[in-house]
Amino acid sequence: MSFPGFTSSETFTSVPDSLFRMLGEIDDLDELKLTLYVLWHLAHVEARARCVARSAIAADEGFANGLTAQGLEAGLEKAVRRGTLLHLEQGDLYFLNSPTGRATLAALQQDPARAADLSAAMAPREVSNIFKLYEENIGPLTPLISDALKDAESLYPPELIAEAFAEAAKMNKRNWKYVEAILRRWKEEGRDKKQNRPDVEADGGGDVSRKVEDFLKRAR
Secondary structure, X not given: OOOOOOOOOOOOOOOOHHHHHOXXXXXXXXXXXXXXXXXXXXXXXXXXXXXXXXXXXXXXXXXXXXXXXXXXXXXXXXXXXXXXXXXXXXXXXXXXXXXXXXHHHXXXXXXXXXXXXXXXXXXXXXXXXXXXXXXXXXXXXXXXXXXXXXXXXXXXXXXXXXXXXXXXXXXXOOOHHHHHHHHHHHHHHOHHHHHOOOHHHHOOOHXXXXXXXXXXXXXX
């Protein structure tokens, strides 16, 4: 199956220019994959400390499915040996070899208990359904979006959230502000009223779209 192409709603990860200059030296695909993964993780995954645990990498099924256990081990070891990544044995944590990464590593080396706590906090856990819905319908998570999704999860029932994502996708409005506006409008006006409007199907959902757009304008 061929890649359908990037979308206009893509997020981006900054990659140091020096890594591109090293591409001729990196001849191990697993090492390159893991280096890029750590860069992505630190840019997009919510974490107060700028590091990632080996267990968290292995638990990311979408990424780890392309790696064997031996490839994960060898790739991380090669990246550390090259110097692109740094490793802390306490907690089995990995850092980008950057000023921030080096400072974080130095701080945690002085506080092994905190390193163990960080590793435990990154242990594999069931991903919230609202996060899955966001990634499936909109794109990769960011720390700010993660916070907004957690807030929404505490305010709205799961089935309403799923329906709002589906409604936004049907309108081809693949952004969180639109989904959130649908949820807020349904909460204020009542979902039953929305569902029983016969003109919604008749105009292909245009009435829904207009109402949400009006709601967004009022919220600004």
